[in-house]
Amino acid sequence: MxxxxxxxxxxxxxxxxxxxxxxxxxxxxxxxxxxxxxxxxxxxxxxxxxxxxxxxxxxxxxxxxxxxxxVRTVVIEKEVFVKPTETFALNEPEVLRLGLSKRELEVLAKIAEGSSNQQIADQLFVSVNTIKTHSSSLFDKLEARSRIQAVEKARRLRLIP
Amino acid sequence: MxxxxxxxxxxxxxxxxxxxxxxxxxxxxxxxxxxxxxxxxxxxxxxxxxxxxxxxxxxxxxxxxxxxxxVRTVVIEKEVFVKPTETFALNEPEVLRLGLSKRELEVLAKIAEGSSNQQIADQLFVSVNTIKTHSSSLFDKLEARSRIQAVEKARRLRLIP
DNA sequence: TTCCCTCTCATACTTTCGGGTGATTTGATG
DNA sequence: CATCAAATCACCCGAAAGTATGAGAGGGAA
Structure with missing residues (x-):
């Protein structure tokens, strides 16, 4: 050296x-x-x-x-490709395969937005317990052990944007 | 001659x-x-x-x-093609703007993977309390009130894949 | 050296989640 | 009508997450 x-x-x-x-x-x-x-x-x-x-x-x-x-000045011209706004299309076959209900999908979306169970309950005009029931069955069907894992998997499966 | x-x-x-x-x-x-x-x-x-x-x-x-x-100024022009296929590049300006530390970014990534605080602590060989501290400051900086909100925002800001 | 930031850890407390169980109502379907 | 899936709600409990506060170690900058 x-x-x-x-x-x-x-x-x-x-x-x-x-x-x-x-x-x-x-x-x-x-x-x-x-x-x-x-x-x-x-x-x-x-x-x-x-x-x-x-x-x-x-x-x-x-x-x-x-x-x-x-030092020499190095100029790098970069061409950046901005990913176009993807049109989200629900992966319905997967929904059927997993047996997800309408309400469960709603709750899933709210969870993905970062809402707490209480907030979701308020937004959907139901009680927290109901949301808990939905989210529980959601986790079962998605084989997730937490909201985050559920959102992760749902995103991969194109169940949410 | x-x-x-x-x-x-x-x-x-x-x-x-x-x-x-x-x-x-x-x-x-x-x-x-x-x-x-x-x-x-x-x-x-x-x-x-x-x-x-x-x-x-x-x-x-x-x-x-x-x-x-x-002294010479060498200008190198380079064309970089970014494929839409999962090419993740950390948004470093945003990291600087938010003042996120290395460790906080690590914890953020683990959170996004769906790991619990205990799992993250085990993976990073520190205590759960440390992870809690990191995640707390993380939530402060990201203006999030839960892991999910933090992951949501981080994804939008290209801080995680 | 002193100061500041990061990383680390701890303790104590509150809130939220997730699991388990059970119950009622409603609408569709055979 | 009987049945079944879906949706609703309740209660309890333990685990996990989040908040607040303090503090020590180590590295880098002034």
């Missing part, structure tokens, strides 16, 4: 590295000239040259690190 | 060469200043610091100059 990233780094910044080498060579040239025409006992110049080189490299590295997030 | 390649090299890297020359000139300038004003030995640290600072800036400037033209 480190190897590949290093390799890609080299590839991406090959120019910068090349320029760095060029700079180093120039500095050596400078040093050589200095040694050639000036006095040798000033070792401090070599030191300063090294510092200059080092910090030039540091600056380059810093700049590259800091400007890295200039 | 060598001549033409050398010329093209110069043309292609004229900037780098220019920068190298500038660098060399700067070094000569420093040298000259040093000789001119006879920088005292106990100020050498300041001098080196200045050099470091200067060349760091130079490096940064160099790197920015060299790497800036390399």
């Amino acid at each position: 480190i190897l590949t990233s290093t390799r890609s780094f080299v590839r991406r910044h090959s120019q910068a590295i090349l320029y760095g080498i060029v700079l180093a060579l120039l500095l050596f040239l400078l040093k050589w000239l200095e040694l050639r025409f000036l006095i040798i006992h000033h070792l401090i110049e070599i030191y300063i040259g090294g510092v200059a080189l080092l910090f030039t490299g540091l600056g380059i590295w810093l700049a590259i690190k800091l400007t890295n997030p200039k | 060598i001549l033409t390649s050398t010329r093209s090299f110069v043309r292609r890297h004229s900037q780098a060469i220019l920068y190298g020359i500038v660098l060399a000139l700067l070094l000569f300038l420093l040298k000259w200043l040093e000789l001119r004003f006879l920088i005292i030995h106990h100020l050498i640290e300041i001098y080196i610091g200045g050099v470091a600072l200067l060349f760091t800036g130079l490096g940064i400037w160099l790197a920015i100059k060299l790497t800036n033209p390399k």
Whole structure:
């Protein structure tokens, strides 16, 4: 991983590295000239040259690190297909197969809407106990153990929208 | 042959060469200043610091100059075909808008499957009380008063398949 | 480090569900 | 008329769901 990233780094910044080498060579040239025409006992110049080189490299590295997030902008055009409003058709064969009564289907629909037994009772003008009876037989016929399971199954069987 | 390649090299890297020359000139300038004003030995640290600072800036400037033209904006156009067959994609903006957490989404999915709180607790290896807490906050955020209402709304908002 | 959010768990309480049993009425059907 | 399915209602009980409140652990951001 480190190897590949290093390799890609080299590839991406090959120019910068090349320029760095060029700079180093120039500095050596400078040093050589200095040694050639000036006095040798000033070792401090070599030191300063090294510092200059080092910090030039540091600056380059810093700049590259800091400007890295200039990532390419990737635009993805998406074609979204909106599902058309499905026309709900009651699966009557299934209703017959399961032996569901009209009232049970009504109650099932109300349950699917999220109504409580009490609310369903109020809406259908019957007592809660009646709704309980209907929902119980509903669960029996749908082999469900809860309202949610009943709604799940009913939805799969196209008994409700 | 060598001549033409050398010329093209110069043309292609004229900037780098220019920068190298500038660098060399700067070094000569420093040298000259040093000789001119006879920088005292106990100020050498300041001098080196200045050099470091200067060349760091130079490096940064160099790197920015060299790497800036390399920024490319790549535009990828993609056509995505969404089949009506059960391709569920989570409505993430809605998740963010409602502030639903990961765990809450998990619980929501389990609820939609028809699991009881106890079953969800067993499947997620937590206590029933935890599931109750999650589902409560879930109902708050979905403005639902029961599991069924929550599932209903979540289905409409494409939070669950 | 402090603060905030998430996840976790607990306790206590109320409401709703689901199961079981049994009963009455009504309408259709043979 | 007798019968049967459907619809209605009641009572009870345990389980599950939902509400309210508090609190601790851990991770990430300021």
